[in-house]
Amino acid sequence: MMPDLGRYAVAVLSSYGATLALLAGLVALTLWQGRRVKRQLAEVEARQGQSQGKHDG
């Protein structure tokens, strides 16, 4: 199924590979940071007995 990339195989494959790696890194970082902050916020809110959804601007 892989097309014949000829002598440019390295360039093309490493382009796609590097892109996937960089995007995967960004997405992973985004999700990890998101989850961590969400968890910390939940802990602090529980501690302070704040009701959900109340926001202080």
Place this chain on the structure above:
Amino acid sequence: MSLWEYANPKKFMQVSARVLPVVIGLAAVSLCVGLIWGFFLTPDDFRQGSTVKIIFIHVPTAMMAINAWVMMLVASLIWLVRRHHVSALAARAAAPVGLTFTAIALVTGALWGQPMWGTWWAWDPRLTAFLILALFYLGYIALWQAVDDPDTAADLTAVLCMVGSVFAVLSRYAVKFWNQGLHQDSTILKVGEADPIAPAYYVPLVVCIVGFVLLFVALVLLRTRTEIRARRLSALLARERLA
């Protein structure tokens, strides 16, 4: 209902929660369709061989690298004028995404040029301009992290974004001048300026562009939500410390 209603953090969280799954889904679909189509189903170019397949990543990410900065500029202006925190946080959220797209544009640009130029890096005006853009992104991100007070950080980074935009445009023309002299077009094929507007390339390219735009929107929405939560978190922690 005015667009400004979404500037309310709570409203933003509600709307983005509903919109996100759709955006993520559409982004995934269009990226998959576009990239698979481009990689597997397009012919080789007469001059560039199979490297033309890199266009499906390089062009969309290069466009987004610039668009991300423009979005940050607009968001910064909105913050400075109307003081909507969501706007400032959205700008902050967009920066790492823009930086990543710039990096991808640089890497794919260099790899695309390697068979043509014979080196892993060449000071081509387009690549050089993107390298400078990457430095602007880094400075912006660093300034956000260096300033403690969130509102001060938002103000300073907004001013930096505005001044930086002017100099980014100036640099773009300066670099063009530096490499080739003003108004003098190179006869050597420049990376990214091949115009395979043949429908065989055009349609998957458009699909990929749409896919990367949607990916940008999805990531910025996600990151802005995190920023809003983080801001609430530090406010609560500050309240704890004072109590």
Place this chain on the structure above:
Amino acid sequence: MTALLIRDLRLAFRAGGGFGLGLAFFLLLAVLVPLGVGPEGATLARIAPGILWVGALLACLLSLDRIFALDFEDGSLDLLATSPIPLEGVVAIKALAHWLVTGLPLTLAAPVLGVLLNLPEPAYLWLVASLAVGTPALSVIGAFGAALTVGIKRGGLLLSLLVLPLYVPTLIFGAEVVKRGATGAGVSVPLLLLAGITAGAVALLPFAAAAALRVNLR
């Protein structure tokens, strides 16, 4: 406003580190580059315009954080902000003081260093001209960067990261003037563009810098 200028100049000369540092660094660079690159005349002649301009850039960078930091720390910046002089004027004066202490001496010293770097003869005039036109931009852009980072502890490195990309257009056109001057080609285009950037920066950046200072003084 003149009083402010004289005060800043006096401080720069007195504090010791201000005045000679930039020049000394500039000289060091002109010595280190041949040591690194090799003494071959033709090579040095070719890279001399770029090296001299990069050296001027980096030397200017050294004293940037002093522009506002000292006054910020002892509270005089608060006083200046509330004085009858508009803050934009304060920024302009301080940038001028920086230029008089850093950019101007560099411009005057550059021909000597050009000799060390085997700069071709016709280029000397254009070296001085381009530096004279371009270094004020470096000072005012640097002042903007300094205003942004004035409240940040040990913000020197961040200041460099912010300011150096802003220096790129000035660097490119400044070095281009000298390069073209060396070969006798027409310098008017890059020189005019260089002047345009300096004029624009001097006219507009004090406003941005003043805004940043107001934010930091809150």
